[in-house]
Amino acid sequence: IIFLIMEDRNHSSVTEFILAGLTEQPELQLPLFLLFLGIYMVTVVGNLGMITLIGLSSHLHTPMYYFLSNLSFIDLCHSTVITPKMLLNFVTEKNIISYTECMAQLYFFIVFIIAEGYMLAAMAYDRYVAICNPLLYNVTMSYQRCFQLTVGVYILAITGSTVHTGFMLRLLFCKANVVNHYFCDLFPLLELSCSSIYINQLLVILLSAFNILTPSLTILASYVFILSSILQIHSTEGRSKAFSTCSSHISAFAVFSGSAAFMYLQPSSVSSMDQGKVSSVFYTCIVPMLNPLIYIAFATYTTANLNARSLTH
Incomplete structure (x- = not known):
């Protein structure tokens, strides 16, 4: 559908955009380039390492690690x-992106940001079943169920992205072509349009609310039941283990949903683009880097804690 719209689009005079970048201060360009290059390298190594480790270790072929490997794939792609493209902006005088490349970047960015939220919700459901219904865990979280949940995540992500990008392709871009951002995001592009953006703004608020609140409420409901079950565990070791398996997931979701909600659930007149840049750094760069580190840190802590307990007893 998107490509058909692009073929029919011949009324916009803008054929390329200029990405303004994260900052215009020359003295910050090199330090920021090195910083984000380091972040990206850690992100790639961490997420590829997580996917490889889970794929090669047969004892990690469980639903929890199946979802975790999918989360790592989403973070890597995101x-x-x-x-x-952001790194290029630090070392080039003008970071030019064609109209087609800009729309493609917008499309895949939305796919992976929506997929991240729903994958975290699927992981919360997995933890709910594991803690609240442990005897039925292997039956409930069968390979077929895990596959269905994963397919559902990507269907929701592709559908939401197709709607957003499809309506973006219907807009006119006449003369202004400087995107006040370091990538092609929804609000900065809408600011450049010389046609009515009312429907687009409405879609951003409605779909963002749906795609942020739905996973958030799913996770909240899951952890209400999880907390209730944990409080009924009499063993201190059992409570500690249950809490530790959930803490990493809660931490990852809090950082991701908080920064995304700050950007997309505010009216554009309230949130300036400069604030939006800082907020978007978290869910485009920091969160994909932190997720594997968070899960590795909590896994290491849990293992060390359990070993210490076993030695004392």
Whole structure:
């Protein structure tokens, strides 16, 4: 559908955009380039390492690690869609992106940001079943169920991205072509349009609310039941283990949903683009890097804690 719209689009005079970047201060360009290059390298190594480790270790072929490997794949793709072009902006005088490339970046960015939220919700459901219904866990979280949940995540992500990008392709871009951002995001592009953006703004608020609140409420409901079950565990070791398996997931979701909500659930008149840049750095660069580190840190802590307990007893 998107490509058909692009073929029919011949009324916009803008054929390329200029990305303004994260900052215009020359003395910050090199330090920021090195910083985000380091972040991207850690992101790639961390997420590829996580996927490889889970794939090669047969004892990690469980639903929890199946979803975690999918989350690592989403984080890797999400960061790759944004960061390489962002790095170019630090070392070139003008970071030019064609109209087609800009729309493609917007499309895949939205796919992976929506997929991230729903994958975290699927992981919360997995933890709910594991803690609240442990005897039925292997039956409930069968390979078929895990596959269905994963397919559902990507269907929701592709559908939401197709709607956003499809309506963006219907807009006119006449003369202004400087995107006040380091990538092609929704609000900065809408500011450049010389046609009515009312429907687009309405879609951003409605779909963003749906795609942020739905995973958030799913996770909240899951953890209400999880907390209730944990409080009924009499063993201190059992409570500690249950809490530790959930803490990493809660931490990852809090950072991601908080920064995304700050950007997309505010009216554009309230949130300036400069604030939006800082907020978007978290869910485009920081979160994909932190997720594997968070899960590795909590896994290491849990293992060390359990070993210490076993030695004392």
